[in-house]
Amino acid sequence: MALPTLIDPRKLANQGIVLEGQFHDQHLPRLAEAVASIETPLSALIKFEIDEARAKVASGTLSISVSAVCQRCLDPVTVALSSEFAAQVIWSEDQLCNVPSDREPWIVVDKMASLNELLEDEILLALPTVNYHENGLCTGDTFLSEDERGNNGEDDQVVADNPFNILQQLKK
Ligand SMILES: [Zn+2]
Numbered sequence: 111m112a113l114p115t116l117i118d119p120r121k122l123a124n125q126g127i128v129l130e131g132q133f134h135d136q137h138l139p140r141l142a143e144a145v146a147s148i149e150t151p152l153s154a155l156i157k158f159e160i161d162e163a164r165a166k167v168a169s170g171t172l173s174i175s176v177s178a179v180c181q182r183c184l185d186p187v188t189v190a191l192s193s194e195f196a197a198q199v200i201w202s203e204d205q206l207c208n209v210p211s212d213r214e215p216w217i218v219v220d221k222m223a224s225l226n227e228l229l230e231d232e233i234l235l236a237l238p239t240v241n242y243h244e245n246g247l248c249t250g251d252t253f254l255s256e257d258e259r260g261n262n263g264e265d266d267q268v269v270a271d272n273p274f275n276i277l278q279q280l281k282k
Contacts, residue, residue: 113154117225119199119218122158123166129225130155137226141233145176146186154229167213169196172229178241182250187243193236197228 113131122129132151135142142148156170173192180187197216198209209215216228242248 113156113225115224115226116222118221119158119168119216119223120166120221123160123168123199125158126160127158128155129158133226133229138230138233141174141176141230141237144234144237145178145189147177149175149177149188152229152233156225156229163208165208166199167196168199168216168228169213170194172232174233176237178237180243180248180250181240182242183248185243185249187241187248189238189241191233191236193232195232197232199223 111131113129113133115133115137117129132153134151135148138148138152152172152174154170154172156168158166158168161167171192171194173190175188175190177186178189179185195214196212197214199216199218200206200209201219202217206215214232216223243250
């Protein structure tokens with residue numbers, strides 16, 4: 111089921127509404143620009159509620175698969191993203207201090223807010239800045255020494271594996 115793009119989050123919170131459904135790539139333009147392609151719709155379950163402090167909160171889970179460029183071999187790699195999120199509705203930046211650190215501030219100055227933009231923000235936060243195939247599945251592995259193959263590509267060493275270094279190795 112398609113999720114609504116425009117919602118009234120305060121009203122949904124007052125009513126304790128749960129929304130479940132999907133957004134297709136036409137509603138995720140910034141994500142589409144950030145990756146090679148979007149492979150599945152964005153699926154989300156969002157619960158709107160009022161907490162003990164009377165704050166209006168939207169929380170839930172989302173998942174999507176995208177295709178990104180592997181920074182080691184430059185072939186496409188499928189990245190399955192899933193994320194939990196919690197956002198607190200506020201009227202303005204003046205209320206940022208009311209938002210606990212485990213929630214995103216969601217500034218909604220009018221009655222209506224864009225649900226797809228909120229979820230797109232959450233996915234962009236969950237998207238790694240660089241993506242790699244798993245060890246053994248990447249044709250770029252042949253360029254790595256045994257030492258480099260041993261680490262999981264999470265530290266500074268991967269910076270040295272950029273395409274320009276690979277080109278230099280090809281020239282040798
Ligand atoms: Zn690769």
